[in-house]
Amino acid sequence: MVLPNRILRIWMIPLVTCTQYFIQLKAPSTVEALLQSDDTVKAIHHLRPFVEKAFSFGSFEGFSGSFDSDVLARLRKNPLVEEITPDIVVKTCNKDARLGDRASVGISSRYESQHDAPRHLARLSSREALDGDTDSYQYHYPREYQGANVDVYVIDTGIQCDNIEFEGRCSFGKDFTGEGPGDNNGHGTHVSGIIGSKSYGVAKKINLIDVKALDRTGTGSLSSIISGIEFAVNHYKETNSSRKAIINLSIGAFRNSVLNRAVEVAFKSGLVLVVAAGNSNIDACATSPASAKYAITVGAIDDKDDKLAGFSNWGRCVNVLASGVRVISVNAKGMGPLMLSGTSMSTPSVTGLVGLLLESGISPEDVKQRLKEAATMGAVPRLSLMMRPITPNRIAYLPYGGIDHERYDPYHVDVDAGEPSTRYQSAATDNLGH
CATH class of the missing domain: 3.40.50.200 (Peptidase S8/S53 domain)
Structure with a gap:
């Protein structure tokens, strides 16, 4: 499908080649382990100075920063890394x-x-x-x-x-x-x-x-x-x-x-x-x-x-x-x-x-x-x-009062006993898996 650029610009920006990246790790509490490992590598640039922010909540761990191609190549080979993605624009x-x-x-x-x-x-x-x-x-x-x-x-x-x-x-x-x-x-x-x-x-x-x-x-x-x-x-x-x-x-x-x-x-x-x-x-x-x-x-x-x-x-x-x-x-x-x-x-x-x-x-x-x-x-x-x-x-519907008069049962759902009596019915699952 060809996407109309005029509409896309309203709410989001296409991805572009950049040096700003977000690195997601496979397991929590591994940022420092990754940095220590990279410190020992013989390279022109090490990872640590370019990390701008680390993230940790629940089982989510990662960091962001501006990395050159040499650092990115090492990160892609590192077993602690789950995914590398550009730090995309959000609107x-x-x-x-x-x-x-x-x-x-x-x-x-x-x-x-x-x-x-x-x-x-x-x-x-x-x-x-x-x-x-x-x-x-x-x-x-x-x-x-x-x-x-x-x-x-x-x-x-x-x-x-x-x-x-x-x-x-x-x-x-x-x-x-x-x-x-x-x-x-x-x-x-x-x-x-x-x-x-x-x-x-x-x-x-x-x-x-x-x-x-x-x-x-x-x-x-x-x-x-x-x-x-x-x-x-x-x-x-x-x-x-x-x-x-x-x-x-x-x-x-x-x-x-x-x-x-x-x-x-x-x-x-x-x-x-x-x-x-x-x-x-x-x-x-x-x-x-x-x-x-x-x-x-x-x-x-x-x-x-x-x-x-x-x-x-x-x-x-x-x-x-x-x-x-x-x-x-x-x-x-x-x-x-x-x-x-x-x-x-x-x-x-x-x-x-x-x-x-x-x-x-x-x-x-x-x-x-x-x-x-x-x-x-x-x-x-x-x-x-x-x-x-x-x-x-x-x-979306809030079942309080209104034309249906649910008799103060705020989450009443009509059960279809046969042919539907009206065009508008309460919705069951859509079987779409979402």
């Missing part, structure tokens, strides 16, 4: 930006409902497509489970944590860009607002942790993203092991096994990873972290007609779909809400939903399956998926 997965008017949003704690809710929230509460009556949009969410005992590590361009929309539930974790705390781009703040702000957020009480791995241009590297994952895993282990934790990755690049391996290790360390499918209208399995086996990969729909967004990646690696076109959320500049499109925007809706599921007692290992079971199946027009093979027709 955000948003499509456009526009300032909108301040939304009129009211929250009724008595009824666990948000009236005049943003469309992306209303779509989570409806089995049917949204109509054009903006005054009727409602978002129904559980009073008991709003994410207060869940932490989300937002690996992004930063978060403007002092925005009143976050109500003091946002804290600075780590900066890997050299820019310091805050968000000079706006992407990370917008994403975080969809996850857990008071007006635009799915999980109204969730805790947000700023892990800044992308700079003011929305660009980072494999090393900076893995640094962010490493921080999240180690911070989670060192601080609140009794709490549940999620990593939101609204970023993407071409498929990279080292990044996918980092996602796997983070998942096996107890965190849930929710990632963007990407915006290149290609098979998501050709990208990372969307192709990571242990990630929850989110594609985008346009909730005006429930069609798959024209930019959204697709295929069997996509687990669920959510609103990703003209989504309003928090503006890092503190003005009216910012409107953005992309799988960067659909991903945090699912992250917030996962936070509610985790707080209700569902385990990190089971949350992907429960998300699939609760989803609305068959709502995306088939014509929209005709040229996007093996894409699950599954829109």
Whole structure:
């Protein structure tokens, strides 16, 4: 398939010949052993002076740096080395930006409902497509489970944590860009607002942790993203092991096994990873972290007609779909809400939903399956998926209230006793192995 360069430039950069590399090792605690071994080799250049950063979390171990051909040749022959990959460029997965008017949003704690809710929230509460009556949009969410005992590590361009929309539930974790705390781009703040702000957020009480791995241009590297994952895993282990934790990755690049391996290790360390499918209208399995086996990969729909967004990646690696076109959320500049499109925007809706599921007692290992079971199946027009093979027709759904009236059974799944009674049904497993 010939990939259109114009689209690719929006969210990821092709690999180029370079001297910056990431080295993944086969076993933990072997970086120093490798360096000591290389110190004894007769060579013009030894490895140690060129190592810029070492990584270690769970069973993942590696390092990055700028290495010449002589050093790389030795590394390729070293039995401790699992893989050598260029330190690829990674970018955000948003499509456009526009300032909108301040939304009129009211929250009724008595009824666990948000009236005049943003469309992306209303779509989570409806089995049917949204109509054009903006005054009727409602978002129904559980009073008991709003994410207060869940932490989300937002690996992004930063978060403007002092925005009143976050109500003091946002804290600075780590900066890997050299820019310091805050968000000079706006992407990370917008994403975080969809996850857990008071007006635009799915999980109204969730805790947000700023892990800044992308700079003011929305660009980072494999090393900076893995640094962010490493921080999240180690911070989670060192601080609140009794709490549940999620990593939101609204970023993407071409498929990279080292990044996918980092996602796997983070998942096996107890965190849930929710990632963007990407915006290149290609098979998501050709990208990372969307192709990571242990990630929850989110594609985008346009909730005006429930069609798959024209930019959204697709295929069997996509687990669920959510609103990703003209989504309003928090503006890092503190003005009216910012409107953005992309799988960067659909991903945090699912992250917030996962936070509610985790707080209700569902385990990190089971949350992907429960998300699939609760989803609305068959709502995306088939014509929209005709040229996007093996894409699950599954829109994220929060089963509280709404038109289905599950009688306060938040994770009720209809059991088909014969012929389906409606076009829209709860989704079981897709048998796609992802």
